[in-house]
Amino acid sequence: MRREHLDVLIVGAGLSGIGAAYRLQTQAPSRSYAVLEGRDDLGGTWDLFRYPGIRSDSDMFTLGFPFHPWTAAKAIADGPSILEYLHETAATYGIDKHIRFGRHVVRASWSSADALWTVETNQESYTCSFLYVCTGYYDYDSGYQVAFPGLDSFEGTVVHPQHWPKDLDYTGKRVVVIGSGATAVTLVPAMAPDAAHVTMLQRTPSYVASRPAHDAFSDKLRQLLPEKLAHRLIRTKNVAFSSAVYAAFRKWPAHAAWLLNSTVAKQLPAHIPADPHFTPRYKPWDQRLCLVPDADLFEALRAGTASVVTDEIETFTPAGIRLRSGDELRAELVVTATGLQMVALGKIKLTVDGRPVDPHDTFVYKGMMLSGVPNLAWCIGYTNNSWTLRSDLTSQYVCRLLNHLERTGTSICVPEIDASEYDAPPRPVVDLSSGYIRRAANLLPRQGSYGPWRLRQNYPRDFLSLRYTSLTDGSMRFKQAA
Structure with a gap:
C-alpha cells in the first residue's frame, strides 16, 4: 500500500502544534504538512486536564500566540477559556483542516539513503522529509501514582487530577488533596466553596506567589491602543x-526567599505559620514557582474552608489518613496531586538507519534537535516563563532550517557533537530539582555546559540566537541524501 508523503509531519495538536502549523503556513509556505493528534480533539494539556479550577500559571499575553492576540478580560485564564482560544486560533487560520485525530504515533524510522522518515501510527503510516514532535514532555496516558501504604483499606474515593471523573460530586464532603505543587494550590481554593472542608496535605512546601488575575495596566493599554499594538507592548x-x-x-x-516568604506570611491567618507550611528548603526557581491568582488559596485558608498540614503519610485507614505525627485526617475524597510523569518525544520509538535511538544518549542542540538524529525537532517550552515564548522561537527556527535546505538544494540537517564540546557532567534537558524531573533523568535527552548544547532559560538571548544567528555554526551539518 502506498504511504502518503508530506514535507513535514507535526505530532501533537496542542499549544505547540497549532503554533508550529501557523509558522509553517506563513514562513515555509511551500511545504506540505499534516498534524497527527492521538486524541479525539485538539488542545493537548488543555483538553486533557478537567479538574476543578484548572488554569494557566502564566499570563495569557505571553502564553497566547503572538500572531493571534488574547482578547479575553483575564490575564490568568481558566482551562476552558484557553481551550476555546485554541479552537478559535486553529479555525481562524485553517489549521484545523490539517489535523488528523486519533493518530497516535508509535514509531519513526529514518533512512539516510532516501532522506525520509517513515512514521507509523495506530492507523496508518506516512513518509515525511522533516518530523516535528510537539507533544511536550508529559505522559498523557497516566500521572505519577504513589503506592501509599494501606490505600486499599480506604473506604472513600481516590482520584488523580489527570483522570478527573466527569460525574465526581464532592459537595459537602471532607477532601484531602495530597501535594504542594501547582495542581494542589489550584484544586484547594476551587473545591473549598462546595466541599465540607479541604485539607492540603504536603510533605514539603513549595514557593507560592500571588498575582492579580486581571492586569490593570494591560487593560488600560487595550482601551487606548489598537488591539495588535497593545498586545505587542503588553507581551x-x-x-x-x-x-x-x-x-x-x-x-x-x-x-x-525572604521576599516570597514574608509576602506569604502577611496573607496567612494567625493560626497557620509560614514556617513550616510555606517555607521551602530549596532555592527559588530550583523548582517552578506556584502562582496563586487573586490570592485565592490564602482567602480559603483565612475563611476556614481550607487548611494546610505539613507531615508525612504513615498509612491510609478506612476513614482517612494517619500521619507520622500520629494525627489522623478524616476524608471521604482523596485527590492525589502527586505529580506527572515525563517522557521524551511522546514515547515514539526512533531508529536512524536501522539503529535504535535512546533519547537519553543524545544531547539537545539549541533546545530542540537531538545529536545524531537528522531532520527531527522536539518542541519544549520554558520552565521559568511562558511555554509559548520558547515553542514559537523553536517553530520559527525549524522554518529557517527548512528554507535553508530548499535554498541550498540539500536534504539533510543533523547536529553532531563530540566529547570535546562539553567540559562538565551532562544534565537533563529540563534542569530543575522537582521530583517528576529527577524521576525522568534516565529518560530525557541531556544538555551540555555551553554553546548550542546548553538550554538556557533566557528568552531575550534565545530570541537573538534562534532568529538571527547563522545556521552553519559548525555543529549543524547539512548533507545530501546518501
Whole structure:
C-alpha cells in the first residue's frame, strides 16, 4: 500500500502544534504538512486536564500566540477559556483542516539513503522529509501514582487530577488533596466553596506567589491602543518583567526567599505559620514557582474552608489518613496531586538507519534537535516563563532550517557533537530539582555546559540566537541524501 508523503509531519495538536502549523503556513509556505493528534480533539494539556479550577500559571499575553492576540478580560485564564482560544486560533487560520485525530504515533524510522522518515501510527503510516514532535514532555496516558501504604483499606474515593471523573460530586464532603505543587494550590481554593472542608496535605512546601488575575495596566493599554499594538507592548512588558525577576531571584536567592516568604506570611491567618507550611528548603526557581491568582488559596485558608498540614503519610485507614505525627485526617475524597510523569518525544520509538535511538544518549542542540538524529525537532517550552515564548522561537527556527535546505538544494540537517564540546557532567534537558524531573533523568535527552548544547532559560538571548544567528555554526551539518 502506498504511504502518503508530506514535507513535514507535526505530532501533537496542542499549544505547540497549532503554533508550529501557523509558522509553517506563513514562513515555509511551500511545504506540505499534516498534524497527527492521538486524541479525539485538539488542545493537548488543555483538553486533557478537567479538574476543578484548572488554569494557566502564566499570563495569557505571553502564553497566547503572538500572531493571534488574547482578547479575553483575564490575564490568568481558566482551562476552558484557553481551550476555546485554541479552537478559535486553529479555525481562524485553517489549521484545523490539517489535523488528523486519533493518530497516535508509535514509531519513526529514518533512512539516510532516501532522506525520509517513515512514521507509523495506530492507523496508518506516512513518509515525511522533516518530523516535528510537539507533544511536550508529559505522559498523557497516566500521572505519577504513589503506592501509599494501606490505600486499599480506604473506604472513600481516590482520584488523580489527570483522570478527573466527569460525574465526581464532592459537595459537602471532607477532601484531602495530597501535594504542594501547582495542581494542589489550584484544586484547594476551587473545591473549598462546595466541599465540607479541604485539607492540603504536603510533605514539603513549595514557593507560592500571588498575582492579580486581571492586569490593570494591560487593560488600560487595550482601551487606548489598537488591539495588535497593545498586545505587542503588553507581551514585551511581561517578558521583560518575568525575565528580570527570574534573573534577580537566581542571582540573589536568599533575598528572593525572604521576599516570597514574608509576602506569604502577611496573607496567612494567625493560626497557620509560614514556617513550616510555606517555607521551602530549596532555592527559588530550583523548582517552578506556584502562582496563586487573586490570592485565592490564602482567602480559603483565612475563611476556614481550607487548611494546610505539613507531615508525612504513615498509612491510609478506612476513614482517612494517619500521619507520622500520629494525627489522623478524616476524608471521604482523596485527590492525589502527586505529580506527572515525563517522557521524551511522546514515547515514539526512533531508529536512524536501522539503529535504535535512546533519547537519553543524545544531547539537545539549541533546545530542540537531538545529536545524531537528522531532520527531527522536539518542541519544549520554558520552565521559568511562558511555554509559548520558547515553542514559537523553536517553530520559527525549524522554518529557517527548512528554507535553508530548499535554498541550498540539500536534504539533510543533523547536529553532531563530540566529547570535546562539553567540559562538565551532562544534565537533563529540563534542569530543575522537582521530583517528576529527577524521576525522568534516565529518560530525557541531556544538555551540555555551553554553546548550542546548553538550554538556557533566557528568552531575550534565545530570541537573538534562534532568529538571527547563522545556521552553519559548525555543529549543524547539512548533507545530501546518501
